[in-house]
Amino acid sequence: MAEIKERLLPPRPASAFNLRDSSFRPSASGRPFFNPPDFLGLKKRGQGLRSWIRVDSSGTSQIMEVDKFTMMRRCDLPARDLRLLDPLFVYPSTILGREKAIVVNLEQIRCIITADEVFLLNSLDGYVLQYVIELQRRLNSAAAAVAGEGWGGEAGNDLMMLRRRGSSNNRGGFGGGDDDRMFGSPPPDYLPFEFRAFEVALEAACTYLDGQAAELEIEAYPLLDELTSKISTLNLERVRRLKSRLVALTRRVQKVRDEIEQLMDDDGDMAEMYLTEKKGRMESSLYGDQSLLGISSAGGGISVSAPVSPVCSPPDGRKLEKSLSIARSKHESMKSSESTSENIDELEMLLEAYFVVIDSTLNKLTSLKEYIDDTEDFINIQLDNVRNQLIQFELLLTTATFVVAIFGVVAGVFGMNFTIPLFDEPSAFKWVLVITGVSGFIIFCSFLWFFKYRRLMPL
Known part of the structure; x- marks a missing residue:
């Protein structure tokens, strides 16, 4: 560097x-x-x-x-x-x-x-x-x-300026010349200096933002795929930082896109950006004023359309200068309006090319944001699935606890301090356990059937 x-x-x-x-x-x-x-x-x-x-x-x-x-x-x-x-x-x-x-x-x-x-x-x-x-x-x-x-460097710029002046002089009636045949015509893809510099600035900005978007894509997609396979605090933190960078970059790209779009929608702003044309009109105007002053001083205020008067009056000279100035200003306004429309089309095509580039970068970032959103939705679905499985397991565990609690109730009843004839039977304890176990199993199966009927869990 x-x-x-x-x-x-x-x-x-x-x-x-x-x-x-x-x-x-x-x-x-x-x-x-x-x-x-x-x-x-x-x-x-x-x-x-x-x-x-x-x-x-x-x-x-x-x-x-x-x-x-x-x-x-x-x-x-x-x-x-x-x-x-x-x-x-x-x-x-x-x-x-x-x-x-x-x-x-x-x-x-x-x-x-x-x-x-x-x-x-x-x-x-x-x-x-x-x-x-x-x-x-x-x-x-x-x-x-x-x-x-046939146009060369600074000399080419001077020739172009002389060509503009000669063309305006020919149209205004101040002289003539074959400068079109002498100097030729500019190349068809000729752009003024300010447009070339502006194009390089647009290209640099669009290339920089597109490179940032590409780097973000290279870093984001493997990280998101890893997050879908393994949900951890570290991966979630990395994705959070990635999403913050994505939002900031999207905001910058959107601002550049809005500036180009706003400039394309305003013909007045695009016309203001054609500096070479405005400078050429200003120099042509100054050159015309100098020519007008030279003609006025040489003619002594004599009208070119009226007969020669033996006495020259200054008001007639001022009228001639005023009429010529008005005609020249009208001609320049018509010429500037025509050239402005052409230059607006030229600049608009230049802006459209880079608008497509920056819009493509914005689409990349939008696609990446949608991929992140889809990944978040997928993770939420996974978490909801795990949560539902935990709820189902908790429901089964609660049901089993309720069935086991029946044995505790039976034990509590038979453990009270009173005597019944059942205590004298040798096989009474065995029958109590069998009946209690069968009753608990029936109750547990009833709960499972109810859960399946209500679709609370897949069975």
Whole structure:
């Protein structure tokens, strides 16, 4: 694990910067002002810094220490969203789509995803390192695939941005170009950066929960089978602990499933998660405003549809700028609505795939819970059977005791201090025993017949 972390997260170079200050200024000794990274990701006393792993769209990872307020300003997030990522507290799984970021809290994966980078809480947990490695691998493979199609890394992103701007300019009437023929089209399975990072987070959470469920199954079924064959206090205690773990894991899996289902049911939340599209529209809007200002300054406020007037009036220029702005905003709203519907379908298909995975894990846990319940029912039936056998034995013993008590009654009667002629007969004692024994046997058989008639015991 240490070798993987050293290879994944190399020592910070001298050009590394703190997000609190956009420019890095080394001290007189040549050392940076910030402290070495805190691998536990906990708050430092008196500083409020926290160690984050930053992964950009090119797959480059970097460890940096950022305080909460800097991260809030950089990602445009409220403080309550950052509290969901605090490792000192245990919060249920949450997926939040914001204006410029996606806040993901899924089991060990706690990160902030933007349109260009991912901020992941630094930790020695193996799943965090696996998330970073898997994200880098997918970004590199995607860059290689895009390069094979004529799109390459950061240049491909720039080409895509220029393609969006050129397309909007062509539709808006500000110019023309054959950028579609120059740059080609993106691959059919192309996903924005935030969706790739979000997919890796979903996959890591689903894989972790499925692995926990599989381990619980491997431990549970032999233990339950042993309990059915031998009911003991030790086995019952082990099953009780197993059931507690099952309930806790089921609650966590159910929460992840509910978050995905709730996100799939809300089109607005899914539209908020498409950060690349929103960033592209914002940059296109800024580019259009710059073009509009350039045309207004070059034309001097002259209307393109009206005849040239010898006197240019500033109100006419403002009317032209306003009309062009309204037309451009309508066009962008129609284009954004169309792209939003397509992106919602794209994200919905992504969520459906992992919803099936997490639902399968929940079904495993449900089946295991049903097996435990069936085992408990079987044990209760066994205990009831033993209890019934004890009751039957107690009933037979009580009946036999009653029959034997008849001899005690006869002995008590004949032991009284009085004389009768029967005492003078030599064979009287023998006949008394025979008659008493036969009477007791008849009474005992009568009781057995009554028990069988009432179905109190199988005879």
